Amino acid sequence: MIMSAAAVTSGAADDPAGERGAVRDDTAITIYSSAQPGAISPELYRPVPGAGMPNGMAVPGYAMVRHDRPIRLEAGRSTLRFTDVAGLIDPTTVTFSSLTDPATRVLEQNFQFDLVSSDKLLQKFIDRPVTVERTVGNQASSASGTLLSSVDGLVLRGGDGSITALREYSAVKFPELPGGLITKPTLEWLLSAPRGGEQKARVTYQTGGITWWADYNLVFNPGKDANSGLLDLSAWVSIINQSGVGYPDAKLKLIAGDVHRAPAAPVAMPRAMAMAAKTMEESAAGFEQKAFFEFHLYTLGRRATLPNNSTKQIELFDQARQVPARKVLVYSGVARGYRWDAPMTERELGLPMNRKVDVYLEFRNDKSVGLGVPLPAGRIRVSQLDNADGSLEFIGEDRIDHTPKDEQVRVKLGSAFDVVGERRQVDFSVDTRARWMEEEIEVKLRNHKDQAVEVLVKENLYRWANWKVMTKTHDFAREDTRTIHFPVRVAKDAEVVVRYRVRYSW
Secondary structure (H helix, E strand, C coil): CEECCCEEEECHHHCCCCCCHHHHHCEEEEEEECCCCCCCCHHHCCCCCCCCCCCCCCCCEEEEEEEEEEEEECCEEEEEEECCCCCCEEEEEEEEEECCCCCCEEEEEEEECCECCHHHHHHHCCCCEEEEEEEECCEEEEEEEEEEECCCCEEEECCCCCEEEECCCCEEECCCCCCCCECCCEEEEEEEECCCEEEEEEEEEEEECEEEEEEEEEEEEECCCCCEEEEEEEEEEEEEECCCCCEEEEEEEEEECCCCCCCCCCCCCCCCCCCCEEEECCCCCCEEEEEECCEEEEEECCCEEECCCEEEEEEEEEEEEEEEEEEEEEEECCCCCCCCCCCCCCCCCCCCCCCEEEEEEEEECCHHHCCCCCECCEEEEEEEEECCCCEEEEEEEEEECCECCCCEEEEEEEEEEEEEEEEEEEEEEEECCCCEEEEEEEEEEEECCCCCEEEEEEEECCCCCCEEEEEECCCCEEEECCEEEEEEEECCCEEEEEEEEEEEEC
């Protein structure tokens, strides 16, 4: 810490050897995610050879940061500077308080972000002397003079009044760092302290460029039939820090839930975000979760270091093993549901028929099966063991929203290879004067597997809201006002036909 009668500078850069443990031990960060699971491009959080970062790209998230640090103030007015703060800080959220002497008051607060760069140095040294180094062939030379312009190359005026224009040069030497330029984003306060001496200060602020989400890895083990199995589930927290500063030995908390923030006008970032290096955290003293207002708070039981421009993964909870799961096959002959402002009386609506049978895995987030904890929104990747060589093979992935305990989780994995569907209209009649129409639908399911399967036939009754099923070959369940399900069992190498007739009226 550098001190004078009028100013104090505080920051990790003043303690390169890490001897002042209190600086790091009293840093806490709570991260809020506004990222959709799986929606962040990998280029944002891992290096891609030969690829650059587009300007204005940033991770969608934010965090509340708290620093508790020892400071020394002179009695009366003095200036305090904090140098190791996030580059993407929101200056309007900054608060300063003295935990030792509450009578210490903030008179003014500033955030300085005019960071040094080659362009800014050249601008600051217009009409000032510089030395320019250049290489022509194998010969190195230098030219000194007053810098007149840095637009489209450099223009120098020598001591004899001659003018030299340089388009190519290797380096520029400046005699000093001009005032107003800093090497790190800096918070500065004008303070009034009734007493001088040591104090403990607390600084809090909100920063962008940092986010988190959950990553779930599932290993599926087939069960006794084609529609059952067991899951091994592990959960990891992925944290991206591109806020402009690292957080060593910080107390880490994560908020899961949809926290509302007032919308702000979009502003393009002034620079490209740097690439991230991926790290892993050893498993010890993991996260403890609790309800917090209408959200869930996850507190890590140990301190964690979040370097700037990094991605860190930390285990969210212990792996759950042998979780009962159900493989659900769903056939939707009309892939999308349609809602109209008037009855659709045309015989052929031009809706394409879907032949694919979708495959889902379902399991219950229940304590009795080793889960029963709030699952933050995240991406689920599912694998299955190949017994031939003992390797895990990827079989699909999906995203889940925030899921409370005791709720059902459904993961879409893709489409079945050996089970196909076919849907066609068998009959159609309409009487617009009497305001009714009837439609008969036939659905065929063919199972080419060597074991029986259960398929859920999903039908969207899209022609109008008021309907009644007149005849049917199978029982059905109503999902909502325009969707019904027919649970069907199809024997191995067999075909099942589902027929129903529906009457619409208005």
